[in-house]
Amino acid sequence: xxxxxxxxxxxxxxxxxxxxxxxxIDPVHSMIGFSVRHAMISxxxxxxxxxxxxxxxxxxxxxxxxAYVSVQTESLDTGIRERDTHLTGPDFFNSSMFPLMTFxxxxxxxAGSDEFRLSGNLKIKDVELPITIDLEFGGASRDAYGxxxxxxxxxxxxxxxxxxLTWNTALETGGVLVSDKVKLILDISAVQTDQTATA
Numbered sequence: 711x712x713x714x715x716x717x718x719x720x721x722x723x724x725x726x727x728x729x730x731x732x733x734x735i736d737p738v739h740s741m742i743g744f745s746v747r748h749a750m751i752s753x754x755x756x757x758x759x760x761x762x763x764x765x766x767x768x769x770x771x772x773x774x775x776x777a778y779v780s781v782q783t784e785s786l787d788t789g790i791r792e793r794d795t796h797l798t799g800p801d802f803f804n805s806s807m808f809p810l811m812t813f814x815x816x817x818x819x820x821a822g823s824d825e826f827r828l829s830g831n832l833k834i835k836d837v838e839l840p841i842t843i844d845l846e847f848g849g850a851s852r853d854a855y856g857x858x859x860x861x862x863x864x865x866x867x868x869x870x871x872x873x874x875l876t877w878n879t880a881l882e883t884g885g886v887l888v889s890d891k892v893k894l895i896l897d898i899s900a901v902q903t904d905q906t907a908t909a
Contacts, residue, residue: 726769729850729860733900735763735779736859741897742781746870747889750881756797758811760785765900767860777815777828784809801877808835816840828864834873841866843896857901864896 743757763779784798784805798805815830824847832841848861870876870892878886 726767726772729767729769731767731858732903733765733767733860734903735761735765736899736901737761739899741895742779743895745893745895747891748887750883750885750889754788754793756786756788756794758782758785759787763898763900765860772820772826773818775815775818777813777830779813781811782809783811802875804835813841818845832868832873834875837873839872841868841894843894845896853901859902860900862896862898862900864894864898866894868892868894 737760740761741757742761743755745753745755748754758781760782761779763777766776768774782805783803786794786797786803786805788794788797797803803811812833813830815828817829819827819829821827826845826847828843828845830841830843831838843864843866845862845864848863850858850860853859869890871890878888878890880886
């Protein structure tokens with residue numbers, strides 16, 4: 711993760727003003743993943759290996775900041791090929807027909823102590839619904855190549871059935887194989903594309 715704010719290049723008198731600018735998400739140093747209850751006793755975790763995103767940060771007025779993310783659903787990886795094939799097939803993401811999952815922000819609220827609540831619309835397959843992501847600002851720094859970076863961690867809890875991902879099977883002991891509740895997990899590192907704001 712990036713350095714914390716006390717070690718970063720962000721002035722302590724106005725911790726966010728110097729962040730103003732456009733950033734692209736660095737997929738090599740970022741993670742978009744999820745966790746879901748499996749067989750009522752454990753969690754299955756997965757991630758998407760191919761995605762891109764743009765952040766437009768307004769440090770003076772964080773509420774004016776924007777975020778856009780596009781994920782290739784066929785890049786899903788849970789560590790088991792057979793399960794990935796099922797998840798990207800017709801029962802779940804149907805990646806051949808709906809290759810992209812997208813998020814576009816609609817607002818952000820500063821919750822204090824480097825925490826924010828990011829609202830936006832998440833589109834999976836042909837269903838687009840509002841969600842709220844709890845974000846924590848991880849820090850800002852200049853990397854080894856002289857690029858300015860920012861980091862955020864985020865979580866959100868979704869009901870997959872809201873997006874039509876309803877497949878399941880009943881267990882002999884009661885309950886179902888896959889929980890309807892899914893935890894979205896984000897760990898984002900983004901590189902500033904316009905250096906004028908920092909300069």
